[in-house]
Amino acid sequence: MARPLVADIDLDALRHNYALARGLAGDSQALAVIKADAYGHGAVACARALESLPEGERPPAFAVACLEEAEALRLGGIESPIVLLEGIFEAAELARVEALGLWMAVHSEWQLQALLEHRPARPIPVWVKVDSGMHRLGFAPEQVESVWQRLAAVPEYATGLQLMSHFATADAVDAGYFETQLERMRDLAQRLKAPLCLANSPATLAWPQSHGSWVRPGVMLYGSDPLERPSEASRRLQPVMTLRSEIIALRDLAEGEPVGYAGRWRAPRPSRIAVVACGYGDGYDRHAVDGTPVLVAGRCTAIAGKVSMDMLTVDVTDIPEARIGSEVILWGRSRHGAVLSVDEVARHCDTISYTLLTGVLPRVPRRYHGMADPGTLVMNRT
Ligand SMILES: Cc1ncc(COP(=O)(O)O)c(C=O)c1O
Known part of the structure; x- marks a missing residue:
């Protein structure tokens, strides 16, 4: 008998959690964050399970951290738009971004320069990342108008332009800093008449005022509750x-x-x-x-x-x-x-669900359940 350890992945639960996120998003579009191999669940299998939902119920886009993750999805047959949340890591990647029909964040001057020099043959939707207070990636709010105008002057970038930012404290009960970040982004969006993408899982669950044109849930899709104080909605998440x-x-x-x-x-x-x-x-x-x-x-x-x-x-x-x-x-x-719940286990390990889920190593076979196609797909990733 084989070693009995396995990670069972319930694709119906994934779809349930995505439907919950989509419902909470209301008029906003909900992309699905499937970076880091869909938080350890297997990005291609998860994307297929979500992409095969009926029109209107499936994610209009996926999000990953880098070009390699997007390439793996395209190789796996995923055709939906894919956003690179950190954009490119070197200018040479732009040709692949264009060839694969990807969307990308731009968070720094060198990326902007590379985009302006590239001159694509077809539109590349670009999401201008703003540092509204996380102080990780993004342009300072006072730089954004000029970045926006330089991109808007190029027809291939002008059509899909969007503002994005990331919250540092959306999971916390105390809304103070969250509101500071939100206010900065609203100001910018109003001035530039720009669509906004801000909300991660906790903001999707708890802060409807932040939903903008797109929400960007990640960990909630996998059934983990990111909120410091669980809500009626977060209690409906199912473990994947x-x-x-x-x-x-x-x-x-x-x-x-x-x-x-x-x-x-x-x-x-x-x-x-x-x-x-x-x-x-x-x-x-x-x-x-x-x-x-x-x-x-x-x-x-x-x-x-x-x-x-x-x-x-x-x-x-x-x-x-x-x-x-x-x-x-x-x-x-x-x-x-x-x-x-993986959240409860994480508390006993002095960590968060994200590290436990992404930390399950390739020697643990993933066994998929709940796809419409008959049979069970077993993927041994060693
Ligand atoms: C830029 C960005 N957007 C969205 C997410 C999704 O966050 P969460 O998993 O908390 O929903 C992440 C996760 O790290 C991220 O870095």
Whole structure:
């Protein structure tokens, strides 16, 4: 029997979450952010699942971080528009941007120069990225008018021009800084009569006043709730990835016996420990503390001892039905119906869902479910 660790990807849940985002977006268009291999879920499979939705229900565009990610999607047969959220990394990429029919952000002077010198044979929709307060990428607000006018003077860029910016604190309950950023962008949009794309997942979920002409949800599509305080809408998100394994060994330990490296966990009573096929060599976070939740045979229990490269250990003293071969859910949905959110696991690892999801390593096979085509697509990515 093969090693039992697998990442099950529920494409119906992905579509459900996208429909939720689209519904929240109202009159705004909702692109789907599928960078970083769709946050670890497999970009081509996710894009196909979304692109095959009926007209009017599918994303009008996808977004990725770089040209290589867009090329992989085109190779995978994805024909929808794709936005490069960071634009190009060198001027030579512009020829490929044009050939592949991509859209791109422009965030700095050298990119702008490259665009102005390129003179494309067909339109390239360009999204002018503004640093409204994140202080990561983008033109300062006072530079934007001139950038906009220089691009608007080129017919091939003038048609698809748009302003974009990124929020630093849209997930927080305190709206102070979010509103400062939003105000700066509204001012610019009004002056330039420009369409706006601002909202990431938390803003899509919680700040309708920021929706503009496009929203740009990412992590919510995969079922993670980015909000500091969950909302009625965010509670309707469904987990897309289930990281599933099995018990491969059981140990009965006397009170006081240590488990794993450095003996971090010691049995507080006579205990039964299950060894699970999943470790940091698969991308499971080594910072998981004792007490990090795990589902065994549909019941919630906890990590006991440090995570190893290929294994981790779980206290199953109170789960007498646990056997070798019992289902173990590291996050996602159990066959028994229980759900363990990746957000909750992330809190126990002092991290965020984004790192856990993008961190699942290629040696974990992705197994896709829920596509309209019959059968299950198994992709082993090692
Ligand atoms: C520019 C940009 N837009 C949108 C997103 C999507 O953000 P989220 O996953 O929080 O929805 C990201 C994610 O990092 C981003 O960098």
